[in-house]
Amino acid sequence: MKKYVLVGASGRASMMYAKPIEERFKDTAKIVGVFDINPLRIEALKKLAGIEYAPSYTDFDKMIEEQKPDIGIVTTMDSTHHEYICRLMEKGVDVITEKPMTNTIDRCKAILDTQKRTGRNITVAFNYRFIPYVTKAKEVIRSGVLGNIYNVDYEYILNDWHGGDYFRRWHSYEKNIGSLLVHKSTHHFDLINWWIDGTPKEVFAFGERKFWGDDRYKDHGERCLTCENPCKYKYNWDAVPIDRPMYLECESADGYFRDRCLYRNDIDLPDTFSVTCKYEDDILMTYSLVTYGQYEGFRCNITGDKGRLELHYGDSFKSLMPEMKVYSLDGSITVVHPGEGIGDHGGGDARIQDMLFRGVKEDPLGHGATCIDGVKSIMIGICSNISIKEGRKVVLKDELDWTKY
Ligand SMILES: NC(=O)c1ccc[n+]([C@@H]2O[C@H](COP(=O)([O-])OP(=O)(O)OC[C@H]3O[C@@H](n4cnc5c(N)ncnc54)[C@H](O)[C@@H]3O)[C@@H](O)[C@H]2O)c1
Structure with a gap:
């Protein structure tokens, strides 16, 4: 115990x-x-x-x-x-x-x-590593059908309600998270690093605020609860059972409002991102993130000298396209069916809980993430933030050489 x-x-x-x-x-x-x-x-x-x-x-x-x-x-x-x-x-x-x-x-x-x-x-x-669909992608790549991997193209689409939720509270400020390229994309960068066994080397990025903040909605209030001119994103305090007891009823102690206006002009972070990254062995990766998408999910294409894996997963983790496809140079297409997970984050949460609290006997795909895995994924986001601000390419190990540890 x-x-x-x-x-x-x-x-x-x-x-x-x-x-x-x-x-x-x-x-x-x-x-x-x-x-x-x-x-x-x-x-x-x-x-x-x-x-x-x-x-x-x-x-x-x-x-x-x-x-x-x-x-x-x-x-x-x-x-x-x-x-x-x-x-x-x-x-x-x-x-x-x-x-x-x-x-x-x-x-x-x-x-x-x-x-x-x-x-x-x-x-x-x-936890994303443990989503059955994501684990199956790792198995496919590990099998060698793609050959030597040269290119990764990853797009994450946060739907407007999920993406907007980050701009209601502490996530809206640089001092609290860096940017969503750290807070949210750490998941996605970790998946790419894990799938291809890769080490990121250099990044260049752009970030813009296009949809949330900046008083875009006229006559908005400070928060939804007291807003006299509500928009379509009015916060529903009864949708999630923990919201009233954990946030609304605890406000008197710290002034943490869960439902602040999405169009406030003190939001200081981008909501739209484009990143390009070179890995060791000159693997090229492109990444984009939007926070006001028309559905939720990701598309990812991983191309090697033998095959190409196409992934498309989404709609709040109920699969839009539950299968994944492997295209070979000889023209054949293999369809892989990973099966559905049950519970939060596509079944990922329950599976990682088993590993954390019951102990793993075997971990053949290396699901367990170390401190260095954490570093490698956040370094893409942190260095992208530097790139956005300074308009330059950033070499990750010039900022922090984690191999010395
Ligand atoms: N893995 C996932 O899929 C996933 C999903 C949701 C959240 N998270 C992570 O979990 C963490 C919590 O997110 P949340 O949305 O549940 O947060 P939350 O807003 O519900 O709670 C944040 C807590 O931090 C406390 N806090 C703030 N400043 C503090 C300080 N100086 N010292 C101690 N406590 C302080 C607040 O009082 C609050 O209780 C974040 O790091 C987030 O990235 C991960």
């Missing part, structure tokens, strides 16, 4: 960790403490997840000293991840962190330095 503490009483902590641990992993995992800076949200999470027995803390050090956990699960706002990851390791505690591992070069260095010094273990919870 391992002892866990939850660092961050977030929505993610509730649905991905607290509730599943209580419902499915009681024989292997015990939550011995819940920490957050908002005491009301801690109590709301405990009630929703049925873990009222777990002690509450607004003092992080006190929690670690009193509970002596084996593992800390970091699920706070992105810009604070590094602080808790490092403090956990300093106290001899292993870490599971939500993505992105962190969001700046300096914070990334701090994590790598601390890990090297303490020797503790960091797992990045890249």
